[in-house]
Amino acid sequence: MRRLAAAAALGMVLLAGAAYAAGEEELPPFLKTNWSFGGTFAADAFGTYDRASAQRGFQVWNEVCSSCHSMKLMSYRNLAGIGLTAGQIRAIAASKTVPGDLNDQGEPTTRPGLPSDHFASPYPNEKASRAANNGAYPPDHSLIVNARVNGANYIYSLLQGYVEPPPGVKVPDGLYYNKWFVGHQIHMPAPLQDNSVTYADGTKATLAQESHDVATFLYFASNPHMDERKHLGVRIVGFFALMAGLTYAVKKHVWSDVHKATHDEER
């Protein structure tokens, strides 16, 4: 009875495990890169944003992606989180045009942006953006990393995934072949090539570098409080580890007379 049950149990676990490993998606594994903020135990626990990379990533996003994608939940002031100064932020905001108040005739107006404004969107609404993009909607980028499984690695790979379609595969007009997109046919034309931007800090703008930087910035946009969260986390987890040790010591002490009595009895 015992053996039989054990064998049955083991069989079931193995079966479920094998089924799990078989998976359901046939995309190639993502490209590998090192993130300052995660991927290894040390980076997950203590890693903060690589601010230089995030700032370069903002440059890529601002110069390239923002012509199609919005980032409605971000405000210009949030850029302080990647180390931009108040002056830089004011200048970036002022270079954008955002909707203003109604004028005295009741007509809509526009004005230069302020640090407190949300990021200006490239299109007034979803319909307009579909009209401009072959019917496809470039999704808002505020949460794009969190909204995809393994988001940073996915975006890093996706941006470098534009390759010649395998022989025999016909890609319709307005669609592009991408190794890492589900179904492999995406409405987004390859947004980045080598030297799509010129980095002010002299970093070589290879496709991989640009992809890495913009993915770092997008991770920041999805998780603007990550640095603060981990910083606080190390102290709080440390505190409870200490408490666990202390309470255990107290418990042992309190129970020592019970255990001692037990042992005395035994002798």
Added chain:
Amino acid sequence: MAGLHKSDFQNPVLNWVDTRLPILTLMTKEYGSFPTPKNFNYFWNFGALAVVNLMVMIASGIFLSMNYNASTAGAFDSVERIMRDVNYGWLLRYVHMNGASMFFIIIYIHIFRGMYYGSYKAPRELLWMSGVTLFLLLMATAFMGYVLPWGQMSYWGATVITNLFSAIPGVGNWIVTLLWGGFSVDNPTLNRFFSLHYLLPFVITGVVFLHVVALHITGSNNPLGIDPKSEQDTLPFHPYYTAKDSVGMAVYFLVFATIVFFIPNLFGEADNYIPANPLQTPNAIVPEWYFLPFYAILRSVPDKLFGVICMFGSILVWFVLPWLDTSPVRSARFRPMYRWSLRLMVLSMLALGVVGAHHPIEPYVSIGRLATIYYFLHFLVLVPLFGFIERPLPLPESISKPVLRRNFPGGGGPLPTGAAAKPMEKI
């Protein structure tokens, strides 16, 4: 009989209060000197942990509500505003979101503890049934809470789950319309779910109170499943179990904090970071992990109505477990057959959890059906049968006996008869 309570408190202020409202006497009796079996293992921590978790949920929930906007147009953005702009809003939200998962981990262990050590048997039937009620209320609360952030999974999960009720003959569609407040999951649904999500935790608090009152009438069960016979078998709750519960509490907060601060989206679905869109069905609609086994049972049954019956039945069967179990022995330590069947049942649940997370294709379909069958076989056939065919191991004479024996074998074992316990001076 009306009249002032005679209080033992020396402090004049405390005495004054206690004379009129004997809450201090009550607390001392129930949590100070309360005689508690001396042989609890760490499984006995989880009830206290559940109470703490409930308080954490209520506290974080009240502060979330202050910035939450229950409307289809505003819900998603208001949750993100909490995450980005409210001071420590990200902490509140991650605590609440992961607190729900912690709650289910704790409750599942707590329920398993009850099943393993036979805590549902006489005289604890009502205690057990109030616990099953709590589990159902918890599921309802968590389900409605998950709808509130109004992401893709919130919306589509709500649509799938509420639609289940339409399988009920006659009144099904009426119930669904009532849940929706209209003809699909929409603004009225979100509004009533928020209202109920705020209400139910306080209903839970009330039932927890009944649960604890019932516990303090019957007293706790223990790993041996035999009743304490003398004072030697018990210890005062304080300081022994307050100390032991503190250890559990610290470990619980350690695990909880690690998740909240370092892997806050561990239990989450990426799709729920996409705002709800009624026109676009996600690739896969998956409920939260804690519902997966029941969801898998639902999908394992080819017929919709029967599937819904099996899904709800898989939990409702716990209500009658005290009467399905025909064995007089409580603890699985002394029940060789029951012990194995219970382990297999747990394994079926785990397998169902994996199955529920995947598209209904092979081999998941077969594994799901097998596990579903075993699940019901266990409760409806084997558990009633074991009482007649199982030969339990000999029970120890008293709790202090096996405690007295070092290297007490996990499976019990024959004990020397007639060796009466000697009094222990220390306690």
